[in-house]
Amino acid sequence: MDISTVTDVIRNPPAVPGPVWRPGDAWLAGGTWLFSDAQPDLRRLIDLAPLGWNSLEVTADGLDVGAMCTIGDLYALITPAEWAAAPLLRTSCEAFLASFKVWNSATVGGNICMALPAGPMITMTVALEATYELWSTTGSERTVDAVDFVTGNHSTVLRPGELLRSIHIPDSALRKRHAHRRFTLTKMGRSTIFMVGTQSQGTDDLTLVLTAATTHPIRLTFDTMPSADAVADAVDAIGDDLWFDDPNGSPGHRKHLARHYAEEIRTELSTGAHR
The missing domain is CATH 3.30.465.10 (Uridine Diphospho-n-acetylenolpyruvylglucosamine Reductase; domain 3)
Incomplete structure (x- = not known):
């Protein structure tokens, strides 16, 4: 959509563009979100594409x-x-x-x-x-x-x-074994939860990363493969205020999925299976 408040576009910013920024500016990358909604506070766009x-x-x-x-x-x-x-x-x-x-x-x-x-x-x-x-x-x-x-x-x-x-x-990190689980309400919908587990090669450690279900990413780390109860307790310890609430899932639903997927990933990486 058109952003009617923008009066100028900086097409060729300097190689270090920070100093040209001023209040009312926005950095322009792909623009797929920027041009999808009204941006009433913007006055200038600084196009980063020419910087390569x-x-x-x-x-x-x-x-x-x-x-x-x-x-x-x-x-x-x-x-x-x-x-x-x-x-x-x-x-x-x-x-x-x-x-x-x-x-x-x-x-x-x-x-x-x-x-x-x-x-x-x-x-x-x-x-x-x-x-x-x-x-x-x-x-x-x-x-x-x-x-x-x-x-x-x-x-x-x-x-x-x-x-x-x-x-x-x-x-x-790129050499680690991994497993993931993701849930959406519809086949082409936004993630209700996206959980990834990783494990260092030749060890029994476990790292679980939880996103989409919480307002910011949560990382749970275990030096050795935890028990099912330990994983469930770690998920339960996430503060109630951190579970995200939107039309794609309630906090309770997301917490339930987190417990379920955490145990699936724990089991998968315990048995050496790949996903």
């Missing part, structure tokens, strides 16, 4: 993803055979449930910064222990863990004008 932050680089340290990388490009990535958790990249793209036009416009960074509980790029990066590189309006940089970035529904640690530059997924 769309790279995908496989290195000895893992995977580096430019914030402007599209969902379609991530889905098409050919990964090293030793990355046992690499299928989760495609699984998370498929959870996007969008048309090919959206896949080829929407960006990994944009989905993360939207901070919706059901954002599948959030699920993917938290489950794979990613870190985010953030750039401020002064040009300074900081790195935050993916699990700490989203603080609530449509809420993040981003400061005014700060932007997400890139995502790093470590090689150690």
Whole structure:
């Protein structure tokens, strides 16, 4: 849709664009959400596309993803055979449930910064222990863990004008065994819950990441494979105020699914099965 309040678009920002930001600005990535609704507070758009932050680089340290990388490009990535958790990249793209036009416009960074509980790029990066590189309006940089970035529904640690530059997924996480469960009310619906379990190769540890069911990602870690009761207790210990409530599921329904899927994933990774 047209955003009638916007009076200017910065088409070619500097390589370090932060200093040109001012109140009333918005960083323009894929724009799939930005142009879907009225934005009455916006006066300028700063187009990040010319900066070329769309790279995908496989290195000895893992995977580096430019914030402007599209969902379609991530889905098409050919990964090293030793990355046992690499299928989760495609699984998370498929959870996007969008048309090919959206896949080829929407960006990994944009989905993360939207901070919706059901954002599948959030699920993917938290489950794979990613870190985010953030750039401020002064040009300074900081790195935050993916699990700490989203603080609530449509809420993040981003400061005014700060932007997400890139995502790093470590090689150690990509080599982990994994299992996942996801529930939607309809076949093509938004996630009611998206849970991922990971386990280091040759160990019996367990990490469970819970998204979509809660207002921000929850990570549960166990040094050794926990009992069914221990997993259930960990889910029960999640505060009542953290369970998300919307038309896709009530807090009680989401908590029930979390207990059920956590036990399924625990059992699967206990027996050595792959999903």
